[in-house]
Amino acid sequence: MAILVTGGAGYIGSHMVLKLLDQNEDVIVLDDLSTGHEWAVPKGVPFYRADVADQNALAEVFSRHDIEAVLHFAGAIIVQESVEDPLRYYLQNACKSRTLVEFMVSRRVPHFVYSSSAAVYGAPGMEPVRETAPYDPQSPYGTSKLVAEWMLRDVAASNPAFRYAALRYFNVAGADPLMRSGQSSRVSTHLIKIAAEAALGKRKGLQIFGDDFPTPDGTCVRDYIHVADLIDVHYRTLEYLRSGGASLVANCGYGSGYSVRQVIDAVKAVSGVDFEVFIAGRRPGDAAMIVADPGLARKTLGWSPGYEDLELIVAHAIEWERRLTER
Structure with missing residues (x-):
């Protein structure tokens, strides 16, 4: 059984690939290289350069590999850019996620881990925010992430075999302690x-x-979380879902x-x-x-x-x- 990592040539996705390899997992990477780098994909890892909503590419990936879980990192993340071009963000973060999830459901792939964001909370106040806090996204970016979360909730409710985790990132920083990967974005916003x-x-x-x-x-x-700690949350989440854990939404911060x-x-x-x-x-x-x-x-x-x-x-x-x- 293999794990598909979308956006696996990007900052956080490339660290996830390294973690999975360290755990002797079989890994597949799908990335359109719009922000990622092919050199960030380790040699020997099957790599598909394609958009996450390219149905021909998805059909090829899912037919060639016995995939048990998808870790979905592909998406658009710049807040100001989302304000200037909201339709692109709803397409990237909500609509394309829907296409991917539909593919998973049709092929009975049971586990999905989604990169969400603390942006769904907006401006929650001066105390640490819990997952039960009211939603109040202040940008199309935050809203597009929340829409995708709601979609996952509804899909899981109608398909008992499908379970997901939405991990709400706070501020991710740092690099792989062994210096195998790090933040290599062409446009710096962090x-x-x-x-x-x-x-x-x-x-x-x-x-x-x-x-x-x-x-x-x-x-x-x-709240700044080291990328290695964030990836540890992801792997623990994957194991949690594999062991039969219910769908969940969780904050990722300190x-x-x-x-x-x-x-x-x-x-x-x-x-x-x-x-x-x-x-x-x-x-x-x-x-x-x-x-x-x-x-x-x-x-x-x-x-x-x-x-x-x-x-x-x-x-x-x-x-x-x-x-x-x-x-």
Whole structure:
């Protein structure tokens, strides 16, 4: 039996592929390389360059391989881009997910793990947010993720053999501790990656979008989870579903946060570089604080973090960024 990883040539998906290989699983990768890189797919792993909603490609993949689960990382993730082009985000994150799930159901593939987002909560307040919090997405990105979650809920209700997990990511950062993969996006939108680029001279400083939020230092606070810990949640989720666990929705975070200024200070300290920082106005939809309550993942999946240290996350991100320069 094999595991299909969509978006397996991208940042998080490539780490999932490495984890599955480390666990001696058979892995198949499907990726259109719109944001991923073929070099991120390990040699020997069957790779299909195709859109996740390409029915001919899906028919080929599912006919050639005995697939027992799909880990779905393919999607669009830039909030501001979703505001400018909402139809693209509903297509990428909801409609194409529907095509993939329909294919799975028709072929009786029982397990599906979906990359969702804390963006479904919007601006939940200053306390750690639980999965039962009200939904209030502030962008088409967040809404498109929520629509896909609702679709999965309804499909599972009508097909008892189909079980899924929607994992709501908070802020993913860092790189594989063995430096086999890392964040290699052509367009940088994540704070730690942007700060690492500034530390290595790839950009002239960075901007802080708003310093007047109701937080201790006036900048936004986020829950940063190391990509290796996030992938551990995914693998535990796969094993949970394999063992007969019911469908679930779970937060992926540490339960504590760091401000933008704290992250920048950590990058400067680890790199030893004092790059420029500019203050800009707030961006529409930015919440003052978004921090996970990860209790469900810890209790239900038996998960505990192994890389819960900001400077370690930053160190891995910087080292990967340095190696990426050499590619």
